[in-house]
Every structure is written in structure tokens, then in C-alpha cells.
Amino acid sequence: MDLTTEAIRLGMNMAQLRAEVASANIANVDVAGYRAQRADFGQAIGLLREAATDPAMATDRLMELTPTALRDSVSAADSSADASASLDNQVAELESAGVDFQSLTTILSRRFALMQLAMAGRN
Amino acid sequence: MSVDSILAATRFGLEYERLRLEAASHNIAVANTPTAPGRPAQLMRAVAPQAATFDAAIGGLERHGHPALIATDVAQREVHDPSDPAADKNGIVSYPRVDMVTEMSTLVEAGRAYEANVRAFNTLRSMTLHSLDIGSGS
Amino acid sequence: MSVLPIEGVSIGQLSMPERGVGEASQSGPSFLQMAGAAVDQVNGSLNAADASARALAAGENISVQDVMIAMEHAHLQLQFAVEVRNRIVDAYQNLTNMQL
Numbered sequence: 446m447d448l449t450t451e452a453i454r455l456g457m458n459m460a461q462l463r464a465e466v467a468s469a470n471i472a473n474v475d476v477a478g479y480r481a482q483r484a485d486f487g488q489a490i491g492l493l494r495e496a497a498t499d500p501a502m503a504t505d506r507l508m509e510l511t512p513t514a515l516r517d518s519v520s521a522a523d524s525s526a527d528a529s530a531s532l533d534n535q536v537a538e539l540e541s542a543g544v545d546f547q548s549l550t551t552i553l554s555r556r557f558a559l560m561q562l563a564m565a566g567r568n
Numbered sequence: 569m570s571v572d573s574i575l576a577a578t579r580f581g582l583e584y585e586r587l588r589l590e591a592a593s594h595n596i597a598v599a600n601t602p603t604a605p606g607r608p609a610q611l612m613r614a615v616a617p618q619a620a621t622f623d624a625a626i627g628g629l630e631r632h633g634h635p636a637l638i639a640t641d642v643a644q645r646e647v648h649d650p651s652d653p654a655a656d657k658n659g660i661v662s663y664p665r666v667d668m669v670t671e672m673s674t675l676v677e678a679g680r681a682y683e684a685n686v687r688a689f690n691t692l693r694s695m696t697l698h699s700l701d702i703g704s705g706s
Numbered sequence: 707m708s709v710l711p712i713e714g715v716s717i718g719q720l721s722m723p724e725r726g727v728g729e730a731s732q733s734g735p736s737f738l739q740m741a742g743a744a745v746d747q748v749n750g751s752l753n754a755a756d757a758s759a760r761a762l763a764a765g766e767n768i769s770v771q772d773v774m775i776a777m778e779h780a781h782l783q784l785q786f787a788v789e790v791r792n793r794i795v796d797a798y799q800n801l802t803n804m805q806l
Binding site: 531533534537540541544547548551555 | 575582586703
Binding site for chain 1: 752753755756757759760761762763764765766770773774777780781784785788791792
């Protein structure tokens, strides 16, 4: 599919992964010795930023980041980041990821409606 | 995500108020715990880096910096009780000088501020979700 | 009475009156130019909506309402262009269906 659809799809996959990571951290908040997981989306964000400025970017580069490949961004945080693994921070992260996902869903469906209008010629 | 940056300032507030609450609870708990002889008494305080500009303030935890709990040396109050096992060679037991009024009012105030931050977070979230309704009348 | 031979009329002998051509060129852009400009405008707003959506996905400093407004703007322009096209097609079909 075209670049914008792939960019939105990648953003949605990232948001879903963030929500899963936060859910796992919330579920294990009382487990002794649990090290909080966090996702480091440096590569994905770099690709998305490039897509934002260059409409002629090759779509394949975005499609290479499959959900399986994206999962490699998740790792256990080092214990020095303890404060940010607190329960309310993880809940806030979960809510934030949910809002991102919902925003991108709405935008994507509006886009598809636009494309349908352009093809069908009538609403 | 730009949605993140809207919520990030509130998340900073949540973390900071929770740390203030923890610091006050800790100080109240150790108010009557004797300090080791010859060592300074320490109480917890929550510190937050100052945001130089509005941009940094709403930039969230990455740009604003995390608030942290630090232990600070405080004055001690001394009680003469030679029979106490914690007494030094002069029979003086030292306790950290905890201002109960300040700590208790911090508990209440930080709790209220935390609730206000939660309210702000929910409001910002619902505003964003409402903005998704733009143009859906057709 | 004499019958003159019929001579073919060549295209070169047909010409618009000079004054008529002058009037047409002073009355503004041609329909084709206007239609082309409108299509460019619709295309521009669609591209702008796309770019804002990509910027939001990348975490740039753009708000959700900016993206929604850009998409609605593109939607309205496309709807208008589609409606104009439908009216023109209907008018053309009316014309072609006229009994002469």
C-alpha cells in the first residue's frame, strides 16, 4: 500500500506494543525482582520521521518493520529507571498508547473513505 | 507521538507529587527512630529539575528530567536517656528533627495535587478523543 | 439559367470573425484552465492531509485536531470536485440524449 498507509500502520503497531508492555508491567507490579520492560523505538521513529519529510520514500523500508521485528525493541529496563516503572506511570503510558491507537485508527479509516470517494465518484 | 507530549507534563506532575507523598510518609515514619551516634540525621525530600522554558516544561519526562528522592542532612533533637541502647557515650539519644505540621500538610497537599493531575490527564485524554469527531458529521 | 459547378469548401475558408475571437480571449481563463486549477487544488489538499497524517505518526509537533481538520478539508474539496464532475456528466448526457 502507499507510504502514508504504511506509516500509519507502523504507528499503530508501535502503539499496540507500548500498550502490551505497559500491561505486562502493571500485571507484574507486585512481583519481587521483576524488571520492568520498556520499548525503544529509535529505528522505527527514525523511519517515520523520514517518511514525514520525504513523500517519495520507498515503502518497503517501512514494511520491513513487521510486528515480529518490532518486538525486538522491547527489553528489560535497567534498575536505575525504577521511578518511571511505577504503577501510575505505567497506567498513564497505557492510556496514552490507547489514545494514539484510536487517533491513528480514525485517521486511517477517514483516508480509506476519501480513497473510496475518489474511486466511486459518488458517496 | 504528539499526543504523548500533551500528556507528558501531567505525567511529570503525577510522579513528582507521588514522590512528595513518599518523602512525607517516610519522614513521619522515622520521626521517632534514633540516629546512630556520630552520624547525621537524614530525611527524604523530593526534588524536581527546574524547567527553563515552557517548551521544556511540557516536553515531559525526557526533556524536563525525572524528579527524584534525595536524602538531606537535617538538624537533630536530643533527648537525655542513658538507659536507651541507642544512647551515645553522654547518654544522649538523637532523633531527626521532623516538623510534623509541615509533613502532615504535605501529605494532604500532595494528595490533592495528585488528584488534580489525574483529573488533568483524563481531561486532556477526552479532549483528544473528541477531536477525532471532527468531520464525522457527513 | 446556368448551373455553376459545385466547389468544395475548404477548412481554410472558414474562419471565426476576428472580433469574436478577441472577445472570447478577454472574458477570462478557459474552462479547461479552471478545471485544471481545481484538480491541482484538490490534489494539493489531499497531499497536505497525507503529510500531516505521516507527521502525526512520526511524533512530530502536530496535533490531532490539525490532522483531522486537514483531512476534512481534503474531503470537502474532493466532494465538491466530484459533484461538479457529476453535474457536468449529467449535463453532457442530457445534451447527447436530445432528439434533433
